[in-house]
Amino acid sequence: MERKTRQRQVILETLRRESRPLNPNEILALAREHIPRIGIATVYRTIREFEKEGKIEPVFIPNKGTYYEIKCAHHHDHFHCRICQKIYEVECPHSAKLSEVGNGFVVEFHEITYHGICPDCKEQTGQR
Amino acid sequence: MERKTRQRQVILETLRRESRPLNPNEILALAREHIPRIGIATVYRTIREFEKEGKIEPVFIPNKGTYYEIKCAHHHDHFHCRICQKIYEVECPHSAKLSEVGNGFVVEFHEITYHGICPDCKEQTGQR
C-alpha cells in the first residue's frame, strides 16, 4: 500500500511552489535542495504515479520535450523563454475561436506555445 | 562541389508533392517508392543540407518530434490527425492577435498545433 515518503512530498511541493511546468531534470535539481541524495529514477517513478493519480499532467513543448504541472481545471497556454529556457503558464484569450480551422478538419483541442523573453529575463538583460 | 543526385531530387519532389510536413521516416517510406534501396542516413543528410540551403524548414510538433516542409513565406499553423497521425498545414486566423499575452512577456513568435480528425479519416471512419 502506498506510503507517504519525503521524496513524494518534496516533489509535489516543488511543483506547487514553482507553479510552472517543470521537466524531470528541473524537478530533480529543485528537489535536491531539500533531499541532496534523491535520484532521477525516483523523480520519474513519482511523476508516473502522480500522473496516474491525476495530481499532475504532462505539457508537451515543441522541440523541448515533456514537462509536468499540477493538474488545473482551466485551459491555458504556455510560454517558452529563449533566455532562461523556463516554461510559464499564460492565459489563452482565444479558446473559443480556436475550435475551427475549416476545410473539414474536426478540431478536438489545440496547444499554443509562445516563444520570447519572460519578465525576469527582460529586466535582467535590459532588453525591452 | 554539389551534385544533383536522384536521391535529392526524389526527396525534394516528395516534400513538394505531399505539401504537408513529413518526418524522416515518412520521407524514407515515400522515397522508397521511387528508390527502393535509399537509406535513412541519406534522408537525414539530405534534410540537413536542404535546411542549410533554405529549401525546407523544421516543424516541431508537441510529443511527435520534428517534421520538415518546403519553406513557405506566409505564417500558418499545423493540424495533427489522431487517426492517421499525419500533420497538415492549416491557416492561422489569429496571427495578429497572438502577439500579446500580457504580464510583461515579450512574444516573438508562436506555434499552434490543432489536434483532431482530418477530412480523409472523417470520411473513412464515418465519424462526423
Added chain:
DNA sequence: CGATTAATGATAATCGGTTCTCAATAGTCG
C-alpha cells in the same frame, strides 16, 4: 519497538532518433 514490505538510489539497460564510418557507387568534367 520490531517485522514487513513499499520505496529509494545507483547503475545498467533500453529506446527512438540521429550521426558517423567506410567501402562501394555514381555524378561531373576534361
Added chain:
DNA sequence: CGACTATTGAGAACCGATTATCATTAATCG
C-alpha cells in the same frame, strides 16, 4: 570515355530520455 571525388547504403555508434534491476533504506502498523 575515364578519372576524380562527392554521395550513397549499411550498419555501428552515439545521444538524451526513460525504464528496469536489485540491494539497501525507511514508512507503516501491530
